[in-house]
Amino acid sequence: MRHSIALVTGATSGLGYAAARLLADGGWQEVIVTGRSLAKTKETDAQLADETKKRIFTPLELDLNSAASAKSAIAELVKRGRPIDFLLLNAGLVPTKKRVITAEGVEASQAPLIGHHELTVGLLKANLLGPEARIVIASAEPARGGVPMFKYTDLPAFAAKYYGGDQTAAAEALIRSGPNVKYSPNTAYADAKLMIAWWAEALARRLPSGMAVYAVSPGASNATNVARNAGPLLKYLMIPIVNLIPGMNQTPEVAASRYIEASEFGTDVSGQFFASAKGKFSGPMELQREPHLHVRASQEAAWHAVVKVSGADLSHPASLSAVS
Template sequence: MDNKIALVTGATSGLGYAAARALAEDGWRDIFVTGRSIAGIQESATQLAAETKRQIFTPLELELDEPSSVQSTLENLVKRGSQIEFLLLNAGLVPGSKRMLTAAGVEASQAPLIGHHQLVVGLLHADLLSPMVRIVISGAEPARGDVPLFSFTDVAALAAKNHKGDRTAAVEALLRNGPNVKYAPNQAYADAKLIIAWWTAALARRLPPGMAAYAVSPGSAPSTKVVRNASPVLRWVMIPLLKFIPGMTMTPETAARLYLQACEFKTDVSGQFFASAPGKVTGPIEAMRHPHFHDRTNQEAAWQAVVKVSGVDLSDYQR
């Protein structure tokens, strides 16, 4: 990588902010940073410039829940004409005790993927990704299925029971949290992160040679806003307890560095999900070998469901 131009979504605080700062420290020349409000991301860009003593941060307003905001961001990037070499899709939250849907009818913890999908496809269509781009999207340990209190939905079983075996319809039901999907916050979060892993694998197969995409879990870093909507038990009991157990949490700065490792990953591992070793929630990341991550039928079902919900596909993309 030439360390020229990067784009980090969700950079107003937490892991996105820490990742943007780390990229500056590593010598990246220009860094686009996005946030839900222009005022908020402008303030973050100013703080990043002051902390790193580098005037390289360009703030962009991006509300992933709103297709018009994604389109506006894309138009802004087209005007600038810069090809991005590292794209960090950083957004997510642990959902609260009550189900929340976006205006488009997407469950809140699933919604960032829809916006990120629209952004990636738009960048590809506009030829704004470098031929050697590395795309990283934020995953999470619960997608493995071995994290206490978190479990994911058996998509094949859901499809067989309620959708005549149609796994695309089953994944769409999870994205929208219905019909025939009972809302459970921790399961919704695990489902969202597993669908991200599947979507990443499907995206990787569609990218031109040289480009690569990875889902990367930053591990347990609870000192961020990702838990802002989590249940009181999780926020005020479980997470504070974790902080007292050695090896169970990391700082945002340490966790964000795991994202940046993917800049050096090769194309032969494109599409894979990287996380802490099985049974752990912090530490060095490795490619996950669990069979459910590598189910190609589910990967393609996730891709097609996201295409259906977002209304955006790569079918007409020509490089």
């Protein structure tokens, strides 16, 4: 992979900001930083340039809650005409106690995946990803299961109970938090992160030869907005306790370094989900082998549900490989 142009979503704060700094330190020639507000993104650009003493940052407005914003961002990138070698889909949202549905009709914690899908598909269709491009999308440990208080929905069972076994319809219901979905912020968060892991593996089957995608959990970090949006139990009891336990938290730079590490992985592990070892939220990341992550029917259901909700499909253009 060339170390020429990288794009980081959600770069105005937290892990995205830390990742942009790490990319500058790693010798990247240009780092495109995105945020919902162009003014804030320009401010971030200037701050990063001042801190790193490098004039390699360029701002790009991108609101992942808005299909129109994604299209506008893609149009701007087409205008610039420079292929991206590393696409870091970092932006995320932690659900609040009360269910929030975006103007696009998507449950708030699922919205970043929809926006990231629109961006990725748009870049692929415009041939704006380099021939050996790497795509890293942020997931989290609850996707693999076994995290206290964060239980993901059993998609096949949910589909069998309410949708005649149609996992795509069931996945769409989770994305929209529609009928038959009993909302819980922790479950919504786990479902969103699992949907990302499935989406990544489905995308891997559709990428041109030479490109690769990985779902990566950055692990626990005090830079994320978990505390800001968490319910009282998490915000005032669990998170403060976890922050005091050695090895259960890490700096933004250490967390973001997982993204950079994954960007150097090979195509042999494209589509895979990498996270902390079982029972941990920091330290070396490992390829996750839990069976539910690797059910192809669930992966394809997630992909087709995202396509339906977003309206963005690869449509098998000549430059892209067919699904094997």
